[in-house]
Amino acid sequence: MPSHLKLHDLLLLLAELNDAVTKTRTSEKDLTDASTAKSDPAVDSASLLAAQRAKQSSYADYMSNANDAKIVFESLTGRRITDDKLKPTVTI
Numbered sequence: 001m002p003s004h005l006k007l008h009d010l011l012l013l014l015a016e017l018n019d020a021v022t023k024t025r026t027s028e029k030d031l032t033d034a035s036t037a038k039s040d041p042a043v044d045s046a047s048l049l050a051a052q053r054a055k056q057s058s059y060a061d062y063m064s065n066a067n068d069a070k071i072v073f074e075s076l077t078g079r080r081i082t083d084d085k086l087k088p089t090v091t092i
Contacts (some may be wrong), residue, residue: 013076020069027065028088031058035090055092062088 034055066086074080 010076013072017069017072017076020065020072024062024065024069027058027062031055031062031088031092032090034058035092059088059092 034051035058037051063086066088070081070086
């Protein structure tokens, strides 16, 4: 933790980190839901394409939120997180 931070600044950073992690968890759940949704082979191709786009959008949201959390964590702790540690628990 950077020693130059005042208590107020530290509390603000901790709140920002908490928000970023909460957003990341929410977007990972959305990604998991989109990735594990049952697809009906009888559904038309437009619906399948829409489901695939939803997965891709959920993945992009997750990665954006995970990167935001990474930035705040690194600035708060001085510890580095490699990109491979940001990968979601599901694949699309």
